[in-house]
Amino acid sequence: MTNTSSNSDQIILATGGYDHTIKLWQLNTGVCQRTAQHSDSQVNALAITPDKQLLAAAGHQHIRMYDLLVSNPNPVINYEGVSKNVTGVGFQEDGKWMFTGGEDCRARIWDLRSKNLQCQRIFQVTAPVNCVFLHPNQSELVVGDQSGVIHLWDLRTDHNEQLIPEADASVQSLAIDRQGKMMAAVNNKGHGYVWSLVSDNEQPTRLKPKHKIQAHKRYALACRISPDSKYLVTTSADQSARVWETENFSLVLELKHDSQRWVWDAIFSADSKYLITASSDGVARLWNLENGNIEREYSGHQKAVTALAYCDQLPVVDNFTA
Amino acid sequence: MAVYDNRHWLLSHIQDAFISSDDTGMCEVVMVSDNIVRQIPISENDCYPGIEQKDEDDDMVGLTQSFEIHSDLQFGLHRHRSNTAQRLERMEEEKKKAANVIHVKWVTNPVPLTDEERAELFPRKDMCKIREKEQNMKRVSLLTEMLAKCPAMPQNPYQEYAKFDGNAQVGVTIKKYGIFLTMSPAKKNYPMRVAIISTAKVSDLIGLICWKCSVEHPDIVLKDGVRHYGLYIAEDDGEVDWDFPYLDSRESVSKFGFNYLALVELDPTLNHEESFISLEDAVPLSIESISANAKANQEMEEDMKRIKVNMIAIEAPLYKSYHVFILNKVRAKIEVHLGISDDKVEIEPVVQQRISSKFWGRQRAVTHSMDSVVACDLTDYKSNNRASFRLVYDHKRDGAGSEGTGTFKHHDFEADARMAAEIVQKVNHILEVRQSARRKEYIALSERKSHKRKSFHLGPR
Numbered sequence: 001m002t003n004t005s006s007n008s009d010q011i012i013l014a015t016g017g018y019d020h021t022i023k024l025w026q027l028n029t030g031v032c033q034r035t036a037q038h039s040d041s042q043v044n045a046l047a048i049t050p051d052k053q054l055l056a057a058a059g060h061q062h063i064r065m066y067d068l069l070v071s072n073p074n075p076v077i078n079y080e081g082v083s084k085n086v087t088g089v090g091f092q093e094d095g096k097w098m099f100t101g102g103e104d105c106r107a108r109i110w111d112l113r114s115k116n117l118q119c120q121r122i123f124q125v126t127a128p129v130n131c132v133f134l135h136p137n138q139s140e141l142v143v144g145d146q147s148g149v150i151h152l153w154d155l156r157t158d159h160n161e162q163l164i165p166e167a168d169a170s171v172q173s174l175a176i177d178r179q180g181k182m183m184a185a186v187n188n189k190g191h192g193y194v195w196s197l198v199s200d201n202e203q204p205t206r207l208k209p210k211h212k213i214q215a216h217k218r219y220a221l222a223c224r225i226s227p228d229s230k231y232l233v234t235t236s237a238d239q240s241a242r243v244w245e246t247e248n249f250s251l252v253l254e255l256k257h258d259s260q261r262w263v264w265d266a267i268f269s270a271d272s273k274y275l276i277t278a279s280s281d282g283v284a285r286l287w288n289l290e291n292g293n294i295e296r297e298y299s300g301h302q303k304a305v306t307a308l309a310y311c312d313q314l315p316v317v318d319n320f321t322a
Numbered sequence: 323m324a325v326y327d328n329r330h331w332l333l334s335h336i337q338d339a340f341i342s343s344d345d346t347g348m349c350e351v352v353m354v355s356d357n358i359v360r361q362i363p364i365s366e367n368d369c370y371p372g373i374e375q376k377d378e379d380d381d382m383v384g385l386t387q388s389f390e391i392h393s394d395l396q397f398g399l400h401r402h403r404s405n406t407a408q409r410l411e412r413m414e415e416e417k418k419k420a421a422n423v424i425h426v427k428w429v430t431n432p433v434p435l436t437d438e439e440r441a442e443l444f445p446r447k448d449m450c451k452i453r454e455k456e457q458n459m460k461r462v463s464l465l466t467e468m469l470a471k472c473p474a475m476p477q478n479p480y481q482e483y484a485k486f487d488g489n490a491q492v493g494v495t496i497k498k499y500g501i502f503l504t505m506s507p508a509k510k511n512y513p514m515r516v517a518i519i520s521t522a523k524v525s526d527l528i529g530l531i532c533w534k535c536s537v538e539h540p541d542i543v544l545k546d547g548v549r550h551y552g553l554y555i556a557e558d559d560g561e562v563d564w565d566f567p568y569l570d571s572r573e574s575v576s577k578f579g580f581n582y583l584a585l586v587e588l589d590p591t592l593n594h595e596e597s598f599i600s601l602e603d604a605v606p607l608s609i610e611s612i613s614a615n616a617k618a619n620q621e622m623e624e625d626m627k628r629i630k631v632n633m634i635a636i637e638a639p640l641y642k643s644y645h646v647f648i649l650n651k652v653r654a655k656i657e658v659h660l661g662i663s664d665d666k667v668e669i670e671p672v673v674q675q676r677i678s679s680k681f682w683g684r685q686r687a688v689t690h691s692m693d694s695v696v697a698c699d700l701t702d703y704k705s706n707n708r709a710s711f712r713l714v715y716d717h718k719r720d721g722a723g724s725e726g727t728g729t730f731k732h733h734d735f736e737a738d739a740r741m742a743a744e745i746v747q748k749v750n751h752i753l754e755v756r757q758s759a760r761r762k763e764y765i766a767l768s769e770r771k772s773h774k775r776k777s778f779h780l781g782p783r
Contacts, residue, residue: 081428155444271463
């Protein structure tokens with residue numbers, strides 16, 4: 001709990017995957033700083049708490065929290081009681097509550113204040129939940145499920161709305177930009193959809209279809225919008241990550257590497273100049289978005305890397321979806 | 323394994339194991355004074371039928387002492403704790419670990435929220451303010467700053483080996499070594515601790531050592547690839563055991579049980595043979611990029627191969643000695659010189675000082691007359707570019723027993739694939755010319771056998 005941590009400690013890159021470990025990296029040297037144990041389960045999603053003290057890992061029937069300040073290979077808190085895989089996890093920006101989505105067809109809100117259950121809530125849908133994302137207004141949760149439905153759950157009123165961008169295509173990942181102006185989703189057909197968001201302060205946010213991208217030829221796995229809202233990245237089983245301009249949705253870069261396999265996740269740096277990707281070849285890569293070069297590689301996982309959490313200097317609220 | 327059918331030996335091994343694993347030391351006091359096995363009169367040997375039986379290779383001479391049971395001296399003078407104590411400690415640790423984790427089970431809110439409460443607990447932030455803040459925010463990244471400071475960090479050639487680090491793994495079997503870095507005078511005498519996952523190859527271990535070395539000791543200048551280095555067996559004080567060749571880099575680390583190894587920069591002049599092999603191995607690949615030139619080369623190469631085969635046939639009767647491993651019944655490898663000439667095959671052990679060789683039987687020097695040798699075939703190709711082959715000989719012709727029909731016995735060898743092929747070729751060339759009666763008999767016998775089996779294998783399999 002000291003504030004004396006040096007600059008490099010404020011940049012956190014955590015990776016997790018199928019080898020049941022979570023690794024923290026020194027971004028500059030590519031050296032693995034710490035390996036934490038995530039026993040009995042793969043890591044589906046990772047998220048850093050707003051105060052940067054804990055790392056949450058969503059796995060099979062658990063959400064485990066690891067202390068980022070102390071080198072302890074074991075979790076410090078274990079959230080349990082979910083019957084299936086937890087596929088997405090994230091936090092409210094003040095760290096009051098945590099939201100998760102799971103294959104038990106539920107999105108949940110967990111009250112993080114000790115011994116307080118006030119915020120505990122469940123949102124039930126009819127298909128396994130693949131992804132959850134919190135609107136920057138902190139009171140609307142977007143839930144994407146395997147049957148292709150996107151649910152907009154207003155936490156304030158319990159009102160919810162549904163939309164189906166494409167029938168029979170599982171929604172794999174969702175993202176809303178920081179200004180709350182647009183939302184992107186990708187599905188298992190490799191298609192990307194973009195909506196512009198219209199929000200009145202009192203009314204629920206309305207979605208207006210804006211664009212459809214043939215993002216990938218195969219299964220899309222993740223999408224994220226850069227902090228400056230200028231770029232959208234989509235990752236796919238076609239072994240590439242693609243960066244799109246949000247102005248006109250033209251392809252800016254295709255990030256590929258000979259040994260790279262499925263790309264499971266990607267995260268922008270705080271200034272949107274770099275991108276970190278996670279791939280099935282067990283390597284996380286740092287790409288320079290100016291020229292598409294690989295600047296660093298983070299290799300140490302024995303199996304596929306499927307989840308990333310990254311935290312730069314800015315006090316950001318990260319939402320992480322599987 | 324074959325050796326365990328000797329009950330006499332087995333008994334003595336159990337006795338030794340008992341003494342060495344007993345923490346109290348009582349067993350030693352009680353048992354060590356009298357060798358029970360020796361005291362049992364040989365006439366009452368029903369229980370220990372192995373006591374008289376002598377192995378043909380004198381394997382068992384003086385073997386009542388069984389294996390040497392190693393005590394790890396890394397922990398000073400302390401004895402190892404017993405298994406029970408270790409397990410108890412592990413359970414204790416697990417318990418402690420579990421106690422440090424807070425378990426939060428999902429509980430649904432017993433009191434449903436009213437609309438007011440919900441609005442209060444999940445307030446909507448003002449998007450206009452957020453937007454304004456986001457738009458005016460100066461976006462800086464520590465990562466960019468950091469990368470700008472050292473933009474052209476050279477790529478560490480050993481980075482790819484970092485993933486073999488055993489310390490960074492959970493739930494994977496690992497092997498630990500003390501590694502002496504012989505290229506650095508400062509680190510020569512103090513081992514670097516390296517843990518590696520046990521499925522890795524020796525070349526991966528070399529890469530991992532170089533990776534760790536480059537991270538921990540940036541002052542040591544390393545060459546740019548694992549091929550420049552070899553791992554030699556070393557003593558715990560850092561003395562390199564030069565009597566042995568460096569570990570085969572294609573082998574898995576799990577095969578070697580040494581605690582200390584030394585990383586040695588290989589002499590590039592001695593490296594030639596290896597690069598030669600890899601060059602030739604690469605030939606089939608290069609054919610893919612066909613050009614007239616390559617074709618011509620290929621033809622010439624085929625010609626060269628034919629000439630080479632003829633040369634081998636011509637040279638076959640000349641004496642040549644090979645350095646191979648003989649595989650004895652327990653599949654232990656013993657290094658031998660295999661001398662082959664027109665009229666005989668000699669097997670002569672390479673002198674070894676290892677204690678362990680005492681137990682797995684020193685290979686006696688043996689000579690077989692070429693007339694008694696009946697077959698020589700490759701039996702197995704291994705993925706690591708090694709091959710084993712079998713030499714079949716007629717036991718009777720070799721002197722010993724004169725009564726009864728001759729029995730065919732065999733030796734199994736292992737060698738580099740190319741060398742193995744050459745030896746088999748050489749022996750077969752010699753045999754072709756000699757055509758002994760024994761060989762005809764053997765071929766007839768194996769043909770009969772193969773007819774029975776309805777397979778077309780000639781020679782032993």
